[in-house]
Amino acid sequence: MNSARPSIRVAVIGAGPGGLTAASLLARQGFQVDVFERLSRVGGRNGWFKTPEYTFDIGPTFFMMPFLLEEIFRECGRNLEDYVQLTDLDPLYSLSYPDGSVYHPSRHPEKAKASLRGIVPSDADAFDRYMSYHERKMDAIMPCLSIPYDRPWHMLRPKLLKAAPLLGWPRSLWRELGRFYRDDRIKLGFTFQSKYLGMSPFTCPALFSILSFTEYKWGIYHVRGGLNSLSLAQEKLAREMGARIHLNTDVSQVMVGKGRATGLRFADGRTEPFDEIVMNADFAWGMKNLFPDTLRRRYTDRRLASKKYSCSTFMLYLGLDTRYDHLEHHNVFIAPDYRANLRSIETGGPLSENISFYVQNASKTDPTLAPPNHSTIYVLVPTSNLRVGSVDWTQHKTRFRDLIVKLLEERAGLKGLSQHIHFEKAVSPLDWENEMRVGYGATFNLAHNIGQMLVFRPHNRFEEFKNMWLTGGGTHPGSGLPTIYESGRIVAKCLSDKYR
Helix, strand or coil, X not given: CXXXXXXXXXXXXXXXXXXXXXXXXXXXXXXXEEEXXXXXXXXXXXXXXXXXXXXXXXXXXXXXXXXXXXXXXXXXXXXXHHCCCEEECCCCCEEECCCCCEECCCCCHHHHHHHHHCCCHHHHCCHHHHHHHHHHHHHHHHHHHHCCCCCHHHHHCHHHHHHHHHCCXXXXXXXXXXXXXXXXXXXXXXXXXXXHXXXXXXXXXXXXXXXXXXXXXXXXXXXXXXXXXXXXXXXXXXXXXXXXXXXXXXEEEEEEECCEEEEEEEXXXXXXXXXXXXXXXXXXXXXXHHCCHHHCCCCCHHHHHHCCECCEEEEEEEEECCCCCCCCCEEEXXXXXXXXXXXXXXXXXXXXXXXXXXXXXXXXXXXXCCCCCCEEEEEEEXXXXXXXXXXXXXXXXXXXXXXXXXXXXXXXXXXXXXXXXXXXXXXXXHHHHHHXXXXXXXXXXXXXXXXXXXXXXXXXXCCCCECEEECCCCCCCCCCHHHHHHHHHHHHHHHHHHCC
C-alpha cells in the first residue's frame, strides 16, 4: 500500500457503493481515509436486512457491467471473484404484457430473437441492427462517463464531441427505439429500463437506449447472498486498503469556513477536522440536512425543490413458507395502460390499480436466502415521489399493500399467496425519506433530463464548497450501480491529481 500521503485526511460521509469505491482507491494511494456510516451496516440502498429465516436486498437486484467493479478491485491489487460468487442469468428476466404475451430477453442473440419472433416476427429481424448500432454508441459513450464535467468547457471535450452524433438529442428514449422496432410491446421491452433511472421512456433522453444494450451485451448477474454481498466485499476491500470504517456514527453537519469544507460535526456533538470531505449521502437530503440553507448559494432549499427528481417506489418484501418456481428470477409486469400509469407517476396522480410492478424470485437461483421449501419475494412498484405526489402514505400504505398482494395472486400467478406469508415488510415513499434519508423519497435521486446531466448535474468536485467532493447517484455520471462505482472512481482520481 502506498504511504506517500499519510498526513492528508479524507472523510467519507456514507458507506454506500460510491463512498466505499472512493475510500478503497484513496486508501490504496496512501490517503488517511475515515468512512462514517450512521447505520450498523454498510451499503446504503445497496444494503440488506435479515430475519432469523430470510435475507433481503434493500434496493438494487440487477448487477450489470461487472467489469467496472472488477477494474476497481484490480486497481487495489485484488480480484472481485475472490470476494463474491456471480451467477449469469438466462433468461435475463420475464416481461409480461397486459395482452398475455411474454418476452424472455437473453444475452444469446438467437434466443432473444426467437422470443421476439413469438410476439412480432417482423421486429425480431431488427434485433441485429439494434445491437450493431448500439455497439458503436456504447463505444463512443463509455469514455465520456469516466471523466468529470466540472467546467462549462468540459462539454467541448473531444470524447464528448465525437459521441454527440450518436446521443440522439433531442429525441426521447421511446422515439429512439422507434427507429428499430414498430410494435409498442417490443419498444416497451427495450425502454422500460428507463425505470432504472426512475424516469418514463417518453421523457427520458435517447442517450439511455444504452441501458437495454448493456443487458444484452454483458448480461445480468445475481450475487450469491444478494447484491448486498457486493457492499460487504467493498467494505472488506476498503479495510484491507487501510480505510477506517466507523459504523453507527451519524454525521450531523459539514463544517464550512470561508467557502471551504473544514470538518464534520457528529450527532453526539463532537467535531473533527479533515483536509477533504467526500459526501456519499443522498444529494437532496444531504444538502438540506448537512449544510445550513444560509451557506448554500446554488443549492438552496428553494432551488432544490425546483429540481426534477426520479420517481419513488413502494416496496414489499415477503418471506414465504412455499415456493413459486414458475416465476423467473426477475419478472416485470406491465400496467394495462402503461402511458397513463407513467403520467400519473410523473404528475402525482392518485393511486389506482393501473400499475406496473417488478417481482424478484431470488430463491429460484440462490438457496442461501431462505430455508428449504421457503422463498423470498421482493416487489417494487414505481410511484410518485414526495415532491409531486399528494398521497398520504400514513393513510394508504396498508391499502396499497393489499392491492399489490391481490395483483401478485392474479397477474403473477402466486395462487394462495396470502396464506403463505411468513414475514413481510412494506416500505412507502415516506419511509424512503424518513428511514433511509432519501430526499423527497426519490429512490433513484435527481432525474436524468438533459438539464441535469454532465456539467448540469452536481459536480464530483463540488462547486459550492472547496475541498468538497460528491459521489453517488446524485452526481455525474448518475444513478445505477455501474455509474455510482464510476463516480467514486472519478472522485478518487481527481483528489489524487490534486495532490500529485
